[in-house]
Amino acid sequence: MFHHADTTTMRRVAAALLVAAPLVAVASSGQFATADAAGRKAPPVGLSASPQRLDLLPRPCMPTLLTVEFHNRTTEPTYATAFIRASAPLRVSDKAVTTYVPADYDATAPVQVSVPGDTPPGEYLIHLNAERERTTVPVVVSAPPDDPGRNLALGQETTASSVGGLLDPCGAVDGNRTYTLLGYNRPATAWADATPNEFPDRLQTTLAAPAKVGRVDLHTHADKRFALRDWDVQALTGAGWQTVAQVRGHTAGRYSSSFTPITASAVRINMLATNGYAFSTIVELEVYGQ
Ligand SMILES: [Ca+2]
Numbered sequence: 001m002f003h004h005a006d007t008t009t010m011r012r013v014a015a016a017l018l019v020a021a022p023l024v025a026v027a028s029s030g031q032f033a034t035a036d037a038a039g040r041k042a043p044p045v046g047l048s049a050s051p052q053r054l055d056l057l058p059r060p061c062m063p064t065l066l067t068v069e070f071h072n073r074t075t076e077p078t079y080a081t082a083f084i085r086a087s088a089p090l091r092v093s094d095k096a097v098t099t100y101v102p103a104d105y106d107a108t109a110p111v112q113v114s115v116p117g118d119t120p121p122g123e124y125l126i127h128l129n130a131e132r133e134r135t136t137v138p139v140v141v142s143a144p145p146d147d148p149g150r151n152l153a154l155g156q157e158t159t160a161s162s163v164g165g166l167l168d169p170c171g172a173v174d175g176n177r178t179y180t181l182l183g184y185n186r187p188a189t190a191w192a193d194a195t196p197n198e199f200p201d202r203l204q205t206t207l208a209a210p211a212k213v214g215r216v217d218l219h220t221h222a223d224k225r226f227a228l229r230d231w232d233v234q235a236l237t238g239a240g241w242q243t244v245a246q247v248r249g250h251t252a253g254r255y256s257s258s259f260t261p262i263t264a265s266a267v268r269i270n271m272l273a274t275n276g277y278a279f280s281t282i283v284e285l286e287v288y289g290q
Contacts, residue, residue: 045080045101046071047133049126050108054139058119058208059155060091061170063112066137068128070108072101082109082130089116090124090139115141117156117208144208151175152213153205153267153287160191161202164279167192172282173205177219177254179226179283189283190221193271196278203282204268214261214290216245218269219254219283226281227252230272235264243270251275261290 050067070080081098090113097109113126119141126137144150158169168187176189193201207213213235220228233245245257252275267287271280 043130043132044072044074045078045130045133046073047080047082047128047130047135049128049135049137052137054113054126054137056113056115056139056141057144057155058115058117058141059144060114060116060157061173062155062175063091063093063114066092066111066113066126068097068109068111069106070099070101070130071106072103075103077102077105080107080130082128084111085127085129086113086139087125089119090126091115092126113139115139117206148289151286151288152207152211153285156208157206158191158285159204160193161200162194164192164194167281169203172203172285175284177284179221179281190281192279192281194279199272199280201271201280202268203271203285204266205285205287206266207264207287210263210265212261212289213244213264213267213287215256215258215288216267216269217254217256217284217286217288218247219286220250220252221277221281221283222253224252224275226277226279227275228271228273228280228282229275232270232272233257233259234268234270235262236266236268237262237264241268258290 048069050069054064056064068082072078078101079098080101081096083096084092084094086092093112099107099109101107121141121143124139126139128135153173154175155173158173160169166187167190169191171188172191174189180189182188191203216233229250230248232243234241235244244259244262247255247257274280
């Protein structure tokens with residue numbers, strides 16, 4: 001008897017839920033801005049990207065910003081996640097971004113996009129999706145300017161033996177010859193190491209493709225107290241690393257090393273001493289054909 005009564009109660013509860021569910025949907029449908037042709041309500045959180053198309057040069061150390069935008073169409077705050085899928089060889093800083101979106105509000109999340117130096121010109125795609133929302137951002141990669149006098153290191157893949165916080169190796173190939181700290185959580189325009197009073201330190205730039213190299217300009221700190229003093233310039237050739245220039249007793253700012261042009265796929269600075277400062281600093285490394 002009790003068993004039968006329990007079952008009846010459960011059936012009533014289930015029936016009540018079945019009735020209640022459509023009522024909830026009707027009540028909330030007024031919050032949605034749009035419906036598609038099939039009459040489906042738009043998802044509660046809309047998705048878009050800005051800009052709607054990216055134009056890039058193959059400079060992996062100079063990423064471009066893509067902003068993922070969420071639009072909360074409801075009267076309830078929520079968390080939204082977008083998944084990011086990039087066609088090869090595109091690189092994105094995040095495979096997913098999540099953000100809090102207040103009610104009836106837009107929120108954004110930044111994603112860095114770059115391509116390797118040897119990426120052929122063409123159109124590539126970034127796909128974004130968040131639940132039922134999808135958007136695609138075309139990424140057009142152009143060839144670098146065909147200027148024989150151009151700086152071959154600009155924006156190219158750069159690594160170092162150690163990294164002093166935000167003084168990232170990419171700061172040494174960003175085209176900015178001044179030492180600038182850009183502030184909290186933003187990489188500086190220069191590189192410095194993280195091993196005080198220990199040498200050698202090394203910074204290496206891999207060129208987009210092997211090229212004739214005959215001159216390397218190194219901009220260290222403009223103030224002698226923080227400047228590099230002694231270093232070797234080395235080039236990666238078919239026969240391995242070769243020292244093509246040696247600099248000793250430099251005091252501040254730029255030093256230009258010219259040498260017999262050699263075909264190299266990478267250039268490395270092997271740092272041996274500063275003018276007294278505990279850390280090695282390179283504000284800009286420039287590599288030229290001659
Ligand atoms: Ca720089």
